[in-house]
Amino acid sequence: MEKRIVEYDGRYLEYYLFRKKMKNMRMRIKEDGKLFVSCPVYTPLYEINAFILRHFDWIEQKKNEIQSRPLPIKRNYISGEEFLFLGQKYTLVIDIGTKEKVTLIDKYMVLSTRHPDDIDKKHKLIDKWYKEEIDFVFRRQFDMIVKTYRHLFPKTYILKIRQMKARWGSCMINKNTVVLNSKLIYADIKYVDYVIMHELCHFYHKNHDHDFYRMLASLCPCHRQLKKDLNHGGYISYSH
Ligand SMILES: [Zn+2]
Known part of the structure; x- marks a missing residue:
């Protein structure tokens, strides 16, 4: 080298x-x-x-x-810290409770725990909550889109979710599989939908050629802007 x-x-x-x-x-x-x-x-x-x-x-x-990508934040899991979920910012509130659970209430992410001073424990609880939400939200959107465009996507498709460094999604054409980056959970739902539609189009068009974009535009007319936002970290919605 x-x-x-x-x-x-x-x-x-x-x-x-x-x-x-x-x-x-x-x-x-x-x-x-x-x-x-x-x-x-x-x-x-x-x-x-x-x-x-x-x-x-x-x-x-x-x-x-x-x-322009946001840097990873060092967390202490204390009240006041901000967390992103589907394009919205939530302020963490640590609540001493008898159950271990995370609930979104208005603009707050309330973490009830019997161990309010245990950073590791709080970290794990929040990670677990994100994981469950990622699984639920991504599968729901994926199933909905495939169902809506059943005439285009008549097969049984597999959705995989991974942490990826450089891509929002990928597609394994031979295996009928779409892979989504778990970090999409920080972005508004429209970006999740966009990445799903983008990857589904690859079942017809392997490369990003003219035909690929024509198909994508028919499913997702704003795809250009959505891609731009995603790549510039502009996926956070400040609507409230
Ligand atoms: Zn692509």
Whole structure:
């Protein structure tokens, strides 16, 4: 691996170069914003730099997207902390109760617990609550969309939910399976629906080509805006 710098229009771009046994050059941007380029072993440097510069706009755009993603928050699970759920912010209230449960009341997320000072316990309870909600909400939306468009999606489809770093959803065409990123639970329901519809369209169109977008637009006319919001962390609704 070599660390290199390429200059373009007075700007400098740092990248990590991997020379490998491969046919075509490839690049990707990691979660931390670092640019990784892999190329066939004997590719001359000018070709590598030209390849990077051809994708300069794409690189800038991806880097901006990564930067605008919300950072993970260090939680203490005390009253007053804010939690996102389906595009709304809820303020945590710790309530000493006899049962261990989470309830949403108005703008509050009320956590009743016999262990109000046990951070681990509170963390687990809230995680468990999110997990159950994710499962319930995503399956409900998925079933509803498949049912609404039964004429397009007549098979039995499997929904899987995972924590993913770089994608909101994916699709395993051969297995009739759609995978959703569990982080979508922070976004408004319309974004959950959008990702489901996007992935379902891949059962007809593997790539993001013209036909794919035509089908997606027929199911979800606002898909462009929704995608833009999602990738810029603009999925939080401040309607109240
Ligand atoms: Zn796609």
